Amino acid sequence: MRNVFYIFLIAFNCFVFGQNNKQLNVVFIAVDDLKPTIRSFGDANAITPNMDMLARKSTLFLNAHTQQAICSPSRISLLTGLRPDKTQVYDLKTQMRDKLPDVITIPQHFKINGYTTAGVGKIFDPRGVDKQSDGVSWSLPYKRAHQLKYHKDWGPPMVGYYHNHQIKEKIKSIVKNKNIPPSKVGDFLKTIFRPPFSSSPAPDEAYPDGAIAAEALRMIDNLSNNGKPFFLAVGFKRPHLPFSAPQKYWNLYGRDRIPLAAFQQRGSNIGRLAFKGPGEISKYPMDDRFYTTDNNGQLNLDTEFQRELVHGYYACTSFIDFQIGKIINKLKKEGLMNNTVIIIWGDHGFHLGDHRMWTKHSNFEQATRSPLIIYNPRTRAAQKIISPTEFVDIFPTLTDMAQIVPPSNVDGTSLLPMMMGQQQSVKEFAVSQYPRNNKMGYSFRTAAYRYTLWIDKSKIGQKISGKDIVQEELFDYNTDPLETKNHIGIPSYNNVYNDLKSKALTFLSPVVKSSPKRDVVPVLYDKGIKDLISDKGYDPEQVYIGATLNHRQLNTKVSDLFLEEFTYSTPENCAKQGRIHPKPGVWDWKPLNEYLDFADKNNIVLRIHGPISPQASHWAKTDSRTKEELEKNMVEYFTALCKRMNKESSVKWMDVVNETITPEGFWFEEKPGVEQWENPWEQIGRDKNDVPLYITKAFQIANKHATNKSLVFNQHGGMEPKMWDKVKETILYLKKKGYRVDGLGWQAHLRSNKPLALDKKQLVYLANLIDWAHQHDLDFHVTEIDYQIMDSSNNLKALQEQAAAYSNILKVLLSKRKNGVVTFNTWGMIDKNTGRHHDKFRFIFDKNINPKPAYFALREAIIKPDNKLILK
Structure with missing residues (x-):
């Protein structure tokens, strides 16, 4: 029920927003x-x-x-x-x-x-x-x-x-x-x-x-x-x-x-x-x-x-x-x-x-x-x-x-x-x-x-x-x-x-008592998004729409809501190096195991987001760390993760690397200290073709120990041509070296002050990027979509633009569904007032677990994927 x-x-x-859930009176x-x-x-x-x-x-x-x-x-x-x-x-x-x-x-x-x-x-x-x-x-x-x-x-x-x-x-x-x-x-x-x-x-x-x-x-x-x-x-x-x-x-x-x-x-x-x-x-x-x-x-x-x-x-x-x-x-x-x-x-x-x-x-x-x-x-x-x-x-x-x-x-x-x-x-x-x-x-x-x-x-x-x-x-x-x-x-x-x-x-005719034909299919409020996907006849092996949960949200109202809406998910952070193997001698599999149990119990398909990436521990970011220490920790962590995930029936995909390249097309490198957003693994070195060794090493490990899983090259950023050109070049390089790469991921962290999802030129670039992925036998994943309202205005206009952004990305993705696998995963479900990953009213439900315009926009995109994009 x-x-x-x-x-x-x-x-x-x-x-x-900030209201209680007391039942409403009507005058x-x-x-x-x-x-x-x-x-x-x-x-x-x-x-x-x-x-x-x-x-x-x-x-x-x-x-x-x-x-x-x-x-x-x-x-x-x-x-x-x-x-x-x-x-x-x-x-x-x-x-x-x-x-x-x-x-x-x-x-x-x-x-x-x-x-x-x-x-x-x-x-x-x-x-x-x-x-x-x-x-x-x-x-x-x-x-x-x-x-x-x-x-x-x-x-x-x-x-x-x-x-x-x-x-x-x-x-x-x-x-x-x-x-x-x-x-x-x-x-x-x-x-x-x-x-x-x-x-x-x-x-x-x-x-x-x-x-x-x-x-x-x-x-x-x-x-x-x-x-x-x-x-x-x-x-x-x-x-x-x-x-x-x-x-x-x-x-x-x-x-x-x-x-x-x-x-x-x-x-x-x-x-x-x-x-x-x-x-x-x-x-x-x-x-x-x-x-x-x-x-x-x-x-x-x-x-x-x-x-x-x-x-x-x-x-x-x-x-x-x-x-x-x-x-x-x-x-x-x-x-x-x-x-x-x-x-x-x-x-x-x-x-x-x-x-x-x-x-x-x-x-x-x-x-x-x-x-x-x-x-x-x-x-x-x-x-x-x-x-x-x-x-x-x-x-x-x-x-x-x-x-x-x-x-x-x-x-x-x-x-x-x-x-x-x-x-x-x-x-x-x-x-x-x-x-x-x-x-x-x-x-x-x-x-x-x-x-x-x-x-x-x-x-x-x-x-x-x-x-x-x-x-x-x-x-x-x-x-x-x-x-x-x-x-x-x-x-x-x-x-x-x-x-x-x-x-x-x-x-x-024949019954005058019916309601008029509608030019917009009405939202089916008694069905979740997963039901709409099924009702509209989407191929379940081609189209996946889901959301990320934090493991602390399991067995709460948030996970109950998730189960009403989705059958595909990504654990937020509990599979990353900083959580599982933050430094030598320290291992913690409990949060990830709880998430895997949740998926098994509820028949959830998972993409594991535990890539070799800037999401690294303070130990790894310490400036005195040697490349030998870093490589040893990385290999230990990622080998263990791949071996374990290869046995998990609920896991379909694994992110192997993430955020490897800057928007300008350069390799994302380390920075001083431990508080900045940096990529310490780049210090391991580069090969003779100037490709960071951690990238090839990660795919080598995944190819050897995650043989049953689809392997994803995930990337952060917007629609910057120089960045994506280098991503494409790197994927082709890995394939040429004999490594299996099965998917291309885009994190899709959107912002109100950067109208990527409301801009025709950039949406066309996204569509072409998906085409490139499918032409090279790659699934295409929108891995972490959210939309931050940067001025925190949270007014109707801002919410409408947010809804249009979510909807436009999904429509572009669904337009390519017959050419290859497409997945769409929101980087969370409910807003919070604070927290680096939950602030700025970025998700499809508000903090009281009430649906926002973005939620309904996603539903309409599923029902009417060919509707025109809403451009700014």
Whole structure:
């Protein structure tokens, strides 16, 4: 069974630096009918300081789309991670559990996994669930707006919306004169008097959303003290119609500066199914405001009325922003920001006059696109994602962040690889849908285009072909962001049209319930790297990917992690001369024997890193040492090592020499003292061809006593031509003398201030070097790869570059796998704050054993080895 932490492998934790492993809380904030009228999303008119402040430490998804632009279907889809064709909820009256009695919701799943779940306001649309707002989802009784405490001097608003004195008096008069029973007042007013906007001097807590925020603060007090992680859902009701908010939020905006929709007509060549009539807003009648329509049944409102409506929408958005600010400030005050995920989402967008629509209920951009903000307390990294995402992605993203396995049937894809900088995209398009009469429209939103097709509802779930399409649209947001025309039929768009149409038909057939084809294969979090290698069909005799362990890490969480991920390893230092035979009369085989036992027990393939090299003991580096003493120690040590390793079934390769040549192409020599990086063995002498004797002597010993092992000439450095030319020359020299050399190794110690792995020229040189090795019957080994962040910044940009470096080297290596053996070994697994070989955040897991972007980059390289290199 896989280690529990990695079964749950939550990319949320991949940037944990210095944080503890306490389980994360979740504050889950829904905002009704919220389009991206937020300054941090690019709306310069919006006054949203609190969401903007949070955005500076969060991931903003700028191209996020609902599955259906209407309240109940959208929310049920998001909260179950299932598309509407799976939930079968397309309207405001169908109950979720009438269709799917056993469906698991996000809060229910967190509850099952040990969280205390609580909710207030509007999370589910009340028409789609039971009176307890889906009672099985909550640990504590759910609180709806009418159950809350309101300001003691004002009480709740009339019919849920109004504190304006004139409006309240008129409603009272109508109710009295018409003798309307209390239970019928709301429906009756839809045809008589229900203003679409209002304001009053009432305080925040006199309105539902102010009361919701106040209750959320009380809930945080209770939940943060019960000893369990909590999932708190807070659902705000505005800026849904009517646009009612305290006057102070209206005062934030000047009416004359309120923007109106730039395109207020039907676009050319767009069929009638794309449009929604005046139904929604016409249910908010008001004296002296008229909902006139044109010949197409589209609203034709006068300019002043439009400004009032848009003003109201912005005022309500600011009202909600300030309520969100109260929640954020409460989390700060209680010290919870370091351990609480905050997610803010709107259930769909809203047309504010564009296409002459004042509603959602469409597949146009203004209806499907809604803001999504995710605050990750363990990264606090500000970034904006422009690739398409969907609200079904929220479920698997949150479960990843909370170390919980999502239900197996969810349609979404975790967004964490993008949040971590490991991927730029998780799918090619987001899919929205909307029913119109007996037709269903499916809209496919890519980074630049939207293709929408309409079919008869009877065809849902069946094989779809072009002849089943009754209407279709194509929009280009690069050249026509306002959707003024349908680009189908324009010759220059034929390729785009045919491509998207083909992909749409593939997506819809034969099962419309499937998730969209992704342009990046999703990371398989429940499988280790070793499993990916097997699943992708790599030849196990040609490709080896592993990691180095220090023998002190055996039988720890680090070695447990290793066993989850790899089947190939290299002992860090326990096979070297300085450890085994540091001076005459001293031998210590215990650490190496423990490593060999670990390998035998767990079927690990080993490369023994015990070369004759600068990794020598102080005794060997002492300046007074004679060449005879050095040669005797070297021969004793390396002969004993070769004899022992030759009998070990787990050992496949042995490094014979290492770091023999400087980057300038000279032999690496001795230096004064014992503290410098030097090669004392060079003092043994050179032969008549000026080749150091220790090199030929080491290969002579290995050829004689390690007859069953592949022998590797290992080298440190970058892609310096003079160095590698001399390495090649030396290998050929050894072969000419009759010595077997089976592999060429490159240590690959990378640094952020030397962008070798992000430089095309140097990567090409590496590729040619691998070719040279294979042409001369040599395996090629990347023996000790790591990447030091030299300024220790450890920020998102640095981690992304680190990930790209690891990925690029592996991709180059894998591109040569059909020509010969290639191996890839990381020089460790987890970061440490100190230590010459573990500092500078160099490895693929952080010090808390959480995966970093580099880890996911390696996975993606294995899954998609032919993806383009990321160059600087």
